[in-house]
Amino acid sequence: MATTYEKVQSTTLNSTQSTVSFTSISGAYTDLVLVLNPIANTAADSYPYIRFNSDSNTNYSRTFYRGTGTVTSADRAVNEDRGYLIGGNVVQTNNAFNGIVNINNYSNTTTFKSYSSRTNSPTGTNASAEGLVGMWRSTSAITNITIYCGSNSFVSGSTFTLYGILKA
Amino acid sequence: MANTYNLISSVTVGSGGASSMEFTNIPQTYTDLLLKVTGRTNKGDLYNDLSIRFNGSSSDFSTLGFVSTGSGKATYTTTSPYVGSINDTGGSGGSNIFSSNDIYIFNYRGSNFKSVSADSAVERNNTGNDEKGLYSTLWSQNTAITTITLVSVGYTLLQYSTACLYGISNA
Numbered sequence: 218m219a220t221t222y223e224k225v226q227s228t229t230l231n232s233t234q235s236t237v238s239f240t241s242i243s244g245a246y247t248d249l250v251l252v253l254n255p256i257a258n259t260a261a262d263s264y265p266y267i268r269f270n271s272d273s274n275t276n277y278s279r280t281f282y283r284g285t286g287t288v289t290s291a292d293r294a295v296n297e298d299r300g301y302l303i304g305g306n307v308v309q310t311n312n313a314f315n316g317i318v319n320i321n322n323y324s325n326t327t328t329f330k331s332y333s334s335r336t337n338s339p340t341g342t343n344a345s346a347e348g349l350v351g352m353w354r355s356t357s358a359i360t361n362i363t364i365y366c367g368s369n370s371f372v373s374g375s376t377f378t379l380y381g382i383l384k385a
Numbered sequence: 386m387a388n389t390y391n392l393i394s395s396v397t398v399g400s401g402g403a404s405s406m407e408f409t410n411i412p413q414t415y416t417d418l419l420l421k422v423t424g425r426t427n428k429g430d431l432y433n434d435l436s437i438r439f440n441g442s443s444s445d446f447s448t449l450g451f452v453s454t455g456s457g458k459a460t461y462t463t464t465s466p467y468v469g470s471i472n473d474t475g476g477s478g479g480s481n482i483f484s485s486n487d488i489y490i491f492n493y494r495g496s497n498f499k500s501v502s503a504d505s506a507v508e509r510n511n512t513g514n515d516e517k518g519l520y521s522t523l524w525s526q527n528t529a530i531t532t533i534t535l536v537s538v539g540y541t542l543l544q545y546s547t548a549c550l551y552g553i554s555n556a
Binding site for chain 1: 388389390416417447448449450451452458459460461462489491492497498500501502504519520521522523553554555556
């Protein structure tokens with residue numbers, strides 16, 4: 218049986234870091250899946266986001282919906298300098314926050330890149346269940362993904378894994 | 386090349402139904418677990434809560450749900466171990482209709498609390514009877530998960546309900 222879902226890179230932190238990067242991502246896969254179960258040093262303003270290929274220009278946009286336990290909402294934002302994974306959720310100081318991000322057709326050089334993100338935190342600051350679609354307006358193949366903890370840091374025990382999916 | 390996405394076990398409910406679908410002696414060799422479920426109960430309603438138990442426990446859970454029926458939406462928190470909705474027999478559309486549930490369990494053998502992301506869909510090609518849900522669940526226990534039980538409390542899971550447990554490895 219062909220292996221069609223395999224680890225590309227994985228990181229479990231054993232110290233505090235402000236970013237986690239997956240670099241030199243091979244173009245050999247069809248799609249990517251980023252799985253994260255991080256822990257923040259502080260929850261306030263720990264809005265997780267990514268940047269592709271270190272692009273910090275205003276090439277990102279997102280549309281999301283969320284439920285906080287008491288309020289449902291939906292919104293969008295355009296021309297951002299980062300690709301948020303969330304609408305309002307934050308990385309918590311325990312490992313309650315989790316996220317699964319699907320990045321389809323990431324290595325083509327013809328189209329802009331879109332991603333879908335499911336993030337959760339049932340307890341803590343800004344707790345919510347969310348669905349989000351984001352776009353990076355670039356035709357470049359994605360070779361580098363950097364993950365940020367808002368203006369804060371990820372701490373020891375945070376896990377990040379990038380999987381590749383093969384169509385063949 | 387490492388094989389990172391493996392079927393651990395699957396369950397299909399037989400004739401007569403079952404009170405639960407259960408996985409025991411889960412190997413402690415993966416990073417995450419993924420449950421894919423299709424389900425239907427004997428409750429005479431539209432849909433019912435799908436609940437999970439880890440190591441036989443239904444305690445120490447926190448769940449935040451966000452559901453849309455197409456015409457409305459709602460969000461809530463509960464200490465019940467909900468991970469989705471499951472079809473019942475009360476809705477229209479016939480007996481061939483089952484829910485679709487994906488339940489992702491992060492770092493299931495780690496020493497931290499266990500974090501779960503779940504999506505569920507109950508669709509009947511009907512106005513107002515259907516539901517799409519996002520669920521965020523935390524089990525505030527540090528012990529490794531070795532047994533998973535799926536139930537719809539108080540009701541019977543009907544024949545052809547299925548659950549497949551996959552192990553996902555980052556090694």
